[in-house]
Amino acid sequence: MTTVIENNQKNDRLEVGTPLLEVKDLHVEFHTRDGIAKAVNGVNYSVAAGETLAVLGESGSGKSVTAQTIMGILDMPPGKVTQGQILFRGQDMLTMGNEERRKIRGQKIAMIFQDALSALNPVLSVGYQLGEMFRVHQGASKKEAKEKAIELMDRVRIPAARQRVNDYPHQFSGGMRQRIMIAMALSLQPDLIIADEPTTALDVTVQAQVMDLLAELQAEYNMGLILITHDLGVVADVADKIAVMYAGRIVETAPVHELYANPAHPYTKGLLRSIPRLDQKGQELYAIKGLPPNLLKVPAGCAFNPRCDVATDLCRTEIPALHHVTDKDGKELTGRRSACHLWKETLHG
Amino acid sequence: MPDLTEKKTSGDIPAQRTADAPAPKQEKARSLGSDAWHDLRRKPIFVISALLILLLVVIAIAPGLFTSVDPRAGDLRNHYLTKPNYGSFFQADWFGYDLQGRSIYARVIYGARASVVVGICVTAGVTILGGITGMLAGYFGGWIDTIISRVTDIFFGIPLLLGALVILNAFTERTIWSVVFALVALGWTQMTRVMRGSVITVKQADFVTAAKALGAGTTRILFKHILPNAIAPVIVVATIALGGYIATEATLSFLGIGLQDPTISWGIDINSAQKVIRTAPFALFFPAGMLSLTVLAFIMLGDAVRDALDPKLR
Amino acid sequence: MGRFVARRLLQMIPVFLGTTALIFFMVHLLPGDPLAALWGDKAPDPVQLAALKHQQGLDQPLLQQYLSYMGNLLTGDFGTSLDGRPVLDKITDALPVTVRLALFAFAIEIVVGIAIGLFSGLRRGKLFDKGTLVLTLLLIAIPVPVLGFVVQTVFGQNLKWVTPTVQDSNDITQLVLPAVVLGSLSLAYVARLTRTSIAENIKADYVRTAVAKGLPRRKVIGTHLLRNSMIPVVTYLGTDLGNLMAGAIVTEGIFNVQGVGHALYQAINMKEGATVSGFVAFLVLVYLAAGLIVDLLYAVLDPRIRYA
Numbered sequence: 001m002t003t004v005i006e007n008n009q010k011n012d013r014l015e016v017g018t019p020l021l022e023v024k025d026l027h028v029e030f031h032t033r034d035g036i037a038k039a040v041n042g043v044n045y046s047v048a049a050g051e052t053l054a055v056l057g058e059s060g061s062g063k064s065v066t067a068q069t070i071m072g073i074l075d076m077p078p079g080k081v082t083q084g085q086i087l088f089r090g091q092d093m094l095t096m097g098n099e100e101r102r103k104i105r106g107q108k109i110a111m112i113f114q115d116a117l118s119a120l121n122p123v124l125s126v127g128y129q130l131g132e133m134f135r136v137h138q139g140a141s142k143k144e145a146k147e148k149a150i151e152l153m154d155r156v157r158i159p160a161a162r163q164r165v166n167d168y169p170h171q172f173s174g175g176m177r178q179r180i181m182i183a184m185a186l187s188l189q190p191d192l193i194i195a196d197e198p199t200t201a202l203d204v205t206v207q208a209q210v211m212d213l214l215a216e217l218q219a220e221y222n223m224g225l226i227l228i229t230h231d232l233g234v235v236a237d238v239a240d241k242i243a244v245m246y247a248g249r250i251v252e253t254a255p256v257h258e259l260y261a262n263p264a265h266p267y268t269k270g271l272l273r274s275i276p277r278l279d280q281k282g283q284e285l286y287a288i289k290g291l292p293p294n295l296l297k298v299p300a301g302c303a304f305n306p307r308c309d310v311a312t313d314l315c316r317t318e319i320p321a322l323h324h325v326t327d328k329d330g331k332e333l334t335g336r337r338s339a340c341h342l343w344k345e346t347l348h349g
Numbered sequence: 350m351p352d353l354t355e356k357k358t359s360g361d362i363p364a365q366r367t368a369d370a371p372a373p374k375q376e377k378a379r380s381l382g383s384d385a386w387h388d389l390r391r392k393p394i395f396v397i398s399a400l401l402i403l404l405l406v407v408i409a410i411a412p413g414l415f416t417s418v419d420p421r422a423g424d425l426r427n428h429y430l431t432k433p434n435y436g437s438f439f440q441a442d443w444f445g446y447d448l449q450g451r452s453i454y455a456r457v458i459y460g461a462r463a464s465v466v467v468g469i470c471v472t473a474g475v476t477i478l479g480g481i482t483g484m485l486a487g488y489f490g491g492w493i494d495t496i497i498s499r500v501t502d503i504f505f506g507i508p509l510l511l512g513a514l515v516i517l518n519a520f521t522e523r524t525i526w527s528v529v530f531a532l533v534a535l536g537w538t539q540m541t542r543v544m545r546g547s548v549i550t551v552k553q554a555d556f557v558t559a560a561k562a563l564g565a566g567t568t569r570i571l572f573k574h575i576l577p578n579a580i581a582p583v584i585v586v587a588t589i590a591l592g593g594y595i596a597t598e599a600t601l602s603f604l605g606i607g608l609q610d611p612t613i614s615w616g617i618d619i620n621s622a623q624k625v626i627r628t629a630p631f632a633l634f635f636p637a638g639m640l641s642l643t644v645l646a647f648i649m650l651g652d653a654v655r656d657a658l659d660p661k662l663r
Numbered sequence: 664m665g666r667f668v669a670r671r672l673l674q675m676i677p678v679f680l681g682t683t684a685l686i687f688f689m690v691h692l693l694p695g696d697p698l699a700a701l702w703g704d705k706a707p708d709p710v711q712l713a714a715l716k717h718q719q720g721l722d723q724p725l726l727q728q729y730l731s732y733m734g735n736l737l738t739g740d741f742g743t744s745l746d747g748r749p750v751l752d753k754i755t756d757a758l759p760v761t762v763r764l765a766l767f768a769f770a771i772e773i774v775v776g777i778a779i780g781l782f783s784g785l786r787r788g789k790l791f792d793k794g795t796l797v798l799t800l801l802l803i804a805i806p807v808p809v810l811g812f813v814v815q816t817v818f819g820q821n822l823k824w825v826t827p828t829v830q831d832s833n834d835i836t837q838l839v840l841p842a843v844v845l846g847s848l849s850l851a852y853v854a855r856l857t858r859t860s861i862a863e864n865i866k867a868d869y870v871r872t873a874v875a876k877g878l879p880r881r882k883v884i885g886t887h888l889l890r891n892s893m894i895p896v897v898t899y900l901g902t903d904l905g906n907l908m909a910g911a912i913v914t915e916g917i918f919n920v921q922g923v924g925h926a927l928y929q930a931i932n933m934k935e936g937a938t939v940s941g942f943v944a945f946l947v948l949v950y951l952a953a954g955l956i957v958d959l960l961y962a963v964l965d966p967r968i969r970y971a
Contacts, residue, residue, distance in 0.1 A: 073874045075866070106877030118868040121887050123894075123965055132886075136878055168966040184876070503681030506951055508905030510912070511943045514927075515689045518936050596806040600913060603808045606931050619808055623917075626812060627820065637809040645804030652800070
């Protein structure tokens with residue numbers, strides 16, 4: 001069962017905590033009929049080996065665009081990276097040649113997509129699609145590739161893998177399909193996995209199983225994981241740290257439990273307040289007022305100001321920097337930052 | 350296009366609920382129809398083809414406006430295959446004379462009527478017949494659908510031109526209307542399929558369920574809710590097919606089984622000109638050119654309409 | 664797969680019955696009288712006409728006529744032409760040439776059409792793509808007879824690359840020009856369809872997955888994109904065989920290819936109604952059979968159909 005893993009055992013596996021990926025001041029634009037949409041405006045984040053970073057945000061916050069840019073699968077055009085660096089183990093992937101970049105994809109960085117039904121090729125058997133990784137990157141024969149595909153399917157606990165290896169994606173259930181996606185991403189034991197809403201398309205009961213599997217395999221192989229989601233519930237259990245995105249910027253970063261306990265940005269606060277809780281039964285559920293901004297016409301100042309309950313004139317004119325956050329005694333809180341002019345009031349008030 | 354940065358993301362957290370409501374560009378929202386029209390007016394292809402078609406229709410209605418020459422009057426003695434005189438605009442000898450000494454220019458002008466009438470009438474016929482059957486099959490389903498669909502399958506087994514050969518073979522005297530009859534009789538199932546598919550899609554839409562829940566009657570649902578939303582693909586297919594029907598009529602007439610003298614048709618003229626293609630290529634060139642231009646105009650129009658009505662292809 | 668084939672064969676039975684019945688009724692219920700054509704433009708002699716009708720069973724009830732017609736079709740009897748030869752003989756004489764021509768045209772439209780469509784789909788909006796759109800539009804707009812004569816005049820008479828008409832229908836090199844003309848319309852459709860399909864599928868999630876897997880570009884396109892994009896093209900190719908057969912009538916007539924289309928063209932000009940109907944019935948059967956083959960190919964390409 002573990003032969004795939006043993007065969008692939010790489011000697012260059014990193015120690016826990018070694019920085020894997022650093023996104024530095026990334027800017028991405030989309031050129032559309034109606035104008036230029038600034039989807040990502042100076043995003044910074046990093047992931048280390050064995051670490052899980054959750055990127056949280058609504059539709060249009062730029063979280064998926066950032067991930068696609070890292071992966072090199074952004075549609076260009078209309079997309080365009082205008083500024084920034086993406087360092088993978090110290091090397092800037094944006095300046096790499098195509099072939100060099102391709103070799104990183106799938107082998108070093110792999111991606112799990114939201115909707116496995118559309119992300120898997122409908123006309124090829126899952127065995128072929130899994131085996132393709134070994135055939136392309138390792139030159140395995142057809143037969144070897146199939147054996148490895150079966151091992152992988154076993155590894156992600158798909159029952160009767162040997163019988164089902166020639167089946168097609170539409171013949172599997174949603175949860176099983178997502179397991180196949182995970183198997184595909186893990187096949188070459190990459191250093192980093194980017195999971196873009198991996199459980200959104202699944203039933204709630206299956207969601208937990210898939211997340212557990214992912215977390216278990218991540219720990220086992222000591223991989224970095226970027227978990228992109230809009231679901232605060234998913235994040236709490238698995239993530240080490242969180243980056244909250246809004247309108248193409250990171251508005252708050254924090255270790256996961258600190259963020260839940262004590263948010264430093266009104267937007268995060270709003271998100272947390274709008275989670276339904278059992279002890280609030282019968283009360284009206286909180287909702288952030290208004291709509292996320294149109295990326296073609298982002299409001300001046302802080303992009304969140306029209307929806308913010310505490311916004312001041314400063315918020316309407318000046319874009320807040322991502323401030324370091326301190327506790328009440330003025331001691332800096334490690335890993336905590338907030339892009340709010342009023343972070344002190346939000347955090348301590 | 351507010352959602353261009355993210356793929357499908359359903360709302361799980363309540364803040365998202367508000368966020369998922371129709372996005373901020375509402376002040377600009379237009380219906381598909383007016384949006385399409387807005388797009389079309391700006392497309393040179395659409396403008397050119399529409400003007401061409403307008404001109405053709407005028408020629409078909411009032412050929413006398415363009416020539417005073419009788420297209421059927423031949424002068425074999427003086428004009429047998431006389432070469433064109435390109436300088437004499439709109440005159441009898443502009444495009445030369447054919448095998449029977451008739452003015453090719455006049456025949457090209459008068460030939461437009463057959464093509465335009467066949468094209469428009471066949472398209473109207475198949476759209477009405479196919480539209481109704483398709484709507485019935487798509488909306489009611491069940492045995493109505495089964496019967497209509499099986500009949501459609503059968504008609505699809507017969508290629509249009511081959512079937513038309515058999516039908517027209519039965520007419521000893523063939524007019525524009527026998528050609529229209531043959532093409533409608535064989536062609537309507539194409540529209541049935543398009544309409545059926547379209548109605549089935551629309552039928553499942555929430556606004557139809559809502560209309561039903563509000564107690565709207567079948568007729569009202571069909572004509573007020575389903576038809577306006579299901580008609581776009583039919584219009585697209587019909588516009589493109591129109592050019593095809595014109596080409597089919599010309600081909601049939603060319604083969605000698607479509608229109609007959611005294612009807613004037615470009616297909617007939619192409620057929621008679623082929624005998625003298627070496628010595629008098631102009632006799633073939635002008636009817637063939639007009640025919641191609643006409644088909645081209647309708648196909649370009651269909652293309653433009655499709656691009657405008659099918660946002661998926663943008 | 665076996666079940667799919669069986670089901671597809673069963674489905675073909677009603678279509679076969681319906682189509683043949685339709686042809687039969689078109690021949691027998693429409694106003695014209697196929698036998699009257701024997702007298703040409705003169706009025707038929709009523710006594711002789713009645714005798715002929717009796718001899719050919721045309722005075723029997725329609726249903727009985729239909730049954731014997733079906734019996735004949737199933738035993739390969741497509742009627743007799745005016746010169747007394749069975750229509751089937753004429754068909755089998757001419758068939759090899761037409762099959763060769765049609766397959767040639769089919770090959771041209773598939774290979775060239777898909778290649779052009781693939782390139783323009785991948786370079787959507789670029790110069791090559793725009794050129795393809797214009798050229799295919801012209802090909803679609805120019806009716807086959809016109810295109811035939813233009814090609815014949817330009818390549819046959821002016822440039823003298825080939826003989827304007829085919830001298831020996833068994834010589835495959837002489838079939839190049841007619842095959843190009845015959846395949847051109849469908850080529851344009853195949854190219855456009857492939858282009859649209861590629862341009863649509865290239866945005867599909869599974870193509871993105873294939874890129875994310877680190878596959879080289881030619882594998883992403885060849886294995887993942889092209890195969891999926893071929894599904895609508897194959898559907899089109901099924902119906903296209905009908906166009907090819909109809910187009911063969913015109914093309915063979917223009918280029919003097921001694922095939923089924925040419926024989927049918929002559930039968931039309933000689934006003935031999937029975938022969939025309941016999942030919943059409945045969946071609947429709949070929950069309951149905953070809954449609955079946957295409958459907959099976961469709962199932963090979965798309966597993967969702969196979970297991971549905």
